[in-house]
Amino acid sequence: MSGHNQGPRREEEKEMSHTNRNIILVGFMGAGKTILGRALSQRCDMHFCDLDEYIEQKTNQTIPQIFAAQGEEAFRKTETEALDEVLKQNDTVIAVGGGTPCFGNNMERMNRHATTIYLNATTDTLIKHIRMGTSVRPLIAGKTDDELAEYINSTMQQREPFYRKAQHTLHIEPITTDKQINHYAAMLEEIYEKAKNPESSESSKPRLTIIKVGGKIVEESDSLERLLKDFAHIDGHKLLVHGGGRSATNIAARLGIETKMVDGRRITDGPMLRVVTMVYGGLVNKNIVARLQAQGLNALGLTGADMNVIQSHRRAAEPIDYGFVGDVEHVDADRLAALIQTGITPVLAPLTHDKQGNMLNTNADTIAGEVAKAMTRHFDVTLVFCFEKPGVLSDEHDESSIIPHITQADFERLVADGTISGGMIPKLKNALDAVNAGVSEVVITQPAALKPGQGTIIKK
Secondary structure (H helix, E strand, O other): OOOOOOOOOOHHHHHOOOHHHEEEEEOOOOOOHHHHHHHHHHHHOOEEEEHHHHHHHHHOOOHHHHHHHHHHHHHHHHHHHHHHHHHOOOOEEEEOOOOHHHOOOHHHHHHHHOEEEEEEEOHHHHHHHHHHOOOOOOOOOOOOHHHHHHHHHHHHHHHHHHHOOOOEEEEEOOOOOHHHHHHHHHHHHHHHHHHHOHHHHHHOOOEEEEEEEOOHHHHOHHHHHHHHHHHHOOOOEEEEEEOOHHHHHHHHHHOOOOOOEEOOEEOEOHHHHHHHHHHHHHHHHHHHHHHHHHOOOOEEEEOOOHHHOEEEEEOOOOOOOOEOEEEEEEEOHHHHHHHHHOOOEEEEOOEEEOOOOOEEEOOHHHHHHHHHHHHOOOOEEEEEEEOOOOOOEOOOOOOOOEOOEEOHHHHHHHHHOOOOOOOHHHHHHHHHHHHHOOOOEEEEEOHHHOOOOOOEEEOO
16 A cells, blocks of 8 residues: 555544545546545545555555456455455545446445545546556557547446446546646545535535426427426526427428437437437527526526537447437536526536537436536535426326335335336436435426425435
């Protein structure tokens, strides 16, 4: 183990496991966990441990040697054992390997014993950092930049759900100077200090309500008008995310463009991408913005490409090629917060971009969830999913059978017994991911019930 202040620890400290006595940095290889971890440990006067270095010292072998001699499965077992040993320490900043959170319930273990922070970097940033580094990484040895990008994108799809279980997230741009290292270390220290004093930090945050609306609510003038009136009267800051798939299908048909769906998801080829860009970013978005202006709200319509507020990567073609469909990499919460704090109400269309000049069709529920999670840095966030039903129902034929509250345990039980099925499963998964990432609560309801205590409330 490397670091500073490596003095003896008192026995009573070894017995302690308070969440905030350790800090763990998680993220893909090249995210900057080690270099920022060292800088953070110096700022906080804590010890530092790079888990890979710890393993190499413990086994007297390099990580590539362990992989070559024993394979990945044996390495992961050794890695989990080493993690358990390191977690017994206190006042330590720990940088773990890119795969560590994804094996052996390690993410849950880390959340119990530390303040966990996900260093979220784009594919381009990861490649730049990896190429700048000097260590030999066995999983990417010999890959070209294109091969490396493909590996990162495909592997990230598997690992991202585990990284997102971290208690906090910090987006990382390319780090090339000491000034940038110090900047990010200061931001990490701020996250850690707020985690130690959650009551004082959270109470000072202004409230933000994020509403996601789609389906026929957006397409039908009367229902949209009612929604926007209720939306305009919500207290505090507001942000609206909309869909518009039915309009896109109708416009495509008029243009002679076939709509292709697989498992309820749209295949976005080149012609369909042009349609959804026109419909989502133009027709639907600007109609909503104009109607909000009539309600006295100074609204601004945005796609993810505008101000680079939502950057994505194109989804891998396997097992199903959905075409120009994006999976969110980064939400610029700082820029969105700056807009909102000037009195502007953002209206987000379900379109993102890859910063390579390509627009990407992106699920509106996913955008709402990712934006909500990112905005917790600046606001006390409530996320509301509006759809045709008054809430999650225990009997789909009885709209009075609303399930008032759902926790993770409730969700698992309700899925197992068949009460929750179909499209409600991914919606609730998005909701639970959001509350686990710091969103105060998620509400699932219909537009007519945009009032406190209505619908189904998802909390920790």
